[in-house]
Amino acid sequence: MNRATIIDIARLAGVSTATVDRALNGRRGVSASNQQRVLRAAQELNYLPSEGQSFLPARAAQLEFFMPQHRQSFLADVALRLEEFSASLPLVSTAIVHDLPDLKPETLVAALGKTALATKGIGVVAVDHPLTRHAVRDIVAAGIKVVTIGSDLVSTPRAAYVGLDDRVAGRTAALIMGRFCGQRQGRIAIIMGQREFHGQQVRELGFASLLESDFPNLTILPSINRQSDNLRSEEQMLRLLDEYPDLLGVYCIGGGRSGIAKALARSKRRPVVIMHDLTETTRRSLAGGLIDLVIDQNARLVAEQSVIRLLSAVAATSAFLPEHFIEPKLIFRENIPL
Numbered sequence: 001m002n003r004a005t006i007i008d009i010a011r012l013a014g015v016s017t018a019t020v021d022r023a024l025n026g027r028r029g030v031s032a033s034n035q036q037r038v039l040r041a042a043q044e045l046n047y048l049p050s051e052g053q054s055f056l057p058a059r060a061a062q063l064e065f066f067m068p069q070h071r072q073s074f075l076a077d078v079a080l081r082l083e084e085f086s087a088s089l090p091l092v093s094t095a096i097v098h099d100l101p102d103l104k105p106e107t108l109v110a111a112l113g114k115t116a117l118a119t120k121g122i123g124v125v126a127v128d129h130p131l132t133r134h135a136v137r138d139i140v141a142a143g144i145k146v147v148t149i150g151s152d153l154v155s156t157p158r159a160a161y162v163g164l165d166d167r168v169a170g171r172t173a174a175l176i177m178g179r180f181c182g183q184r185q186g187r188i189a190i191i192m193g194q195r196e197f198h199g200q201q202v203r204e205l206g207f208a209s210l211l212e213s214d215f216p217n218l219t220i221l222p223s224i225n226r227q228s229d230n231l232r233s234e235e236q237m238l239r240l241l242d243e244y245p246d247l248l249g250v251y252c253i254g255g256g257r258s259g260i261a262k263a264l265a266r267s268k269r270r271p272v273v274i275m276h277d278l279t280e281t282t283r284r285s286l287a288g289g290l291i292d293l294v295i296d297q298n299a300r301l302v303a304e305q306s307v308i309r310l311l312s313a314v315a316a317t318s319a320f321l322p323e324h325f326i327e328p329k330l331i332f333r334e335n336i337p338l
Contacts, residue, residue, distance in 0.1 A: 006020045009038060013037040024038065035317075039316070060090060061092065061120040062116065063086065063121050064097075064121075065079070065306070066108060068100045068101065069099040073280060073281065074277040077299035078306075081299055081300045085303055092307065103194060103196070108135065109135045112135050120144065120310075124146065125150050128198040136158055137156055140319075145314050145316075146159060147310050148160075149162050149306050150162070151163065152198050153198065159309070159312075159313035159321050160309040160313060160320070162302055163325070164328050166199040166203045166206065170203035170208075171210040172295065173251055174214075175214070176274065176293055177211065177218075177251060181272060186217075186219070187246050188221065188247075189249070189251070190224065191226055191236065191251070191260065192204065192254055193253065195225045203253050218249070226259075230256055230262075232256070233256030241263065248272060249272040252276070257277075261285045261291070264290045264291070265288075273290065273292055273293075274291070275291055277296055278337070295329075
């Protein structure tokens with residue numbers, strides 16, 4: 001069967017071929033209703049390429065990504081994978097990955113203000129703040145598609161979120177923590193990397209709700225926010241071990257992993273420790289028996305899905321793509337991937 005042409009799309013959509021060309025290539029001068037007609041017709045005629053169930057743009061698109069890579073080794077890995085995967089796709093003309101110096105909303109807003117005119121979609125790692133939410137709304141209003149990576153901005157018109165179902169991740173951590181601790185009476189510490197991340201808040205709520213309902217023998221200490229600072233997390237971990245003889249477990253929701261691992265290596269005590277994301281630090285800590293479980297979301301998969309979801313958003317007729325979470329992988333000492 002011959003591939004559909006622009007003339008076929010124009011006939012089905014009831015518009016001119018010039019309108020079809022502008023709509024498929026993201027040019028100005030096309031009304032929202034005509035844009036939808038054209039993209040719907042293109043999909044019906046299988047004109048647009050697809051990845052699984054996601055339609056992709058007919059022509060190569062420029063993408064940009066904004067994330068503080070140097071703050072977390074996991075994000076640095078995601079950034080590398082973004083560049084590698086984008087370079088392998090003909091439908092990505094250019095992928096620019098920006099390394100932001102920090103997570104301040106003002107920093108992200110300033111960086112977004114320099115988005116290239118040719119850019120069709122952007123991916124952001126951002127804290128949940130009025131400034132970041134407003135910036136995303138402005139970007140979308142300008143006709144650029146947005147996906148959030150690793151932590152969502154739920155009250156914004158972003159096209160999609162790429163990451164874990166954080167409520168499920170937190171509850172999974174609580175279930176395993178409770179089973180590991182058994183019937184012992186004791187305390188559980190929660191150490192957060194950046195409370196301003198929506199995803200970390202949701203993990204905390206999921207963890208606390210299940211632990212409190214299913215394991216009443218375990219008492220949760222007030223959460224500690226370490227701002228992903230390894231020196232501070234090391235000091236705090238040592239203080240917890242010294243101050244609470246009945247400390248049975250530690251749930252590290254976000255950053256500060258290296259500091260926690262250093263503190264555990266200096267101590268003779270071994271509470272149950274659960275962390276997120278497989279990095280060199282968590283890999284070594286698992287192998288050495290310092291921690292018990294890593295809930296991983298796979299940096300390669302996060303990167304690939306971020307690119308695919310952005311391309312799908314560029315080609316989509318609706319503002320929001322169907323929800324699709326990254327499946328978490330539970331990694332213990334005996335199944336660390338090579």
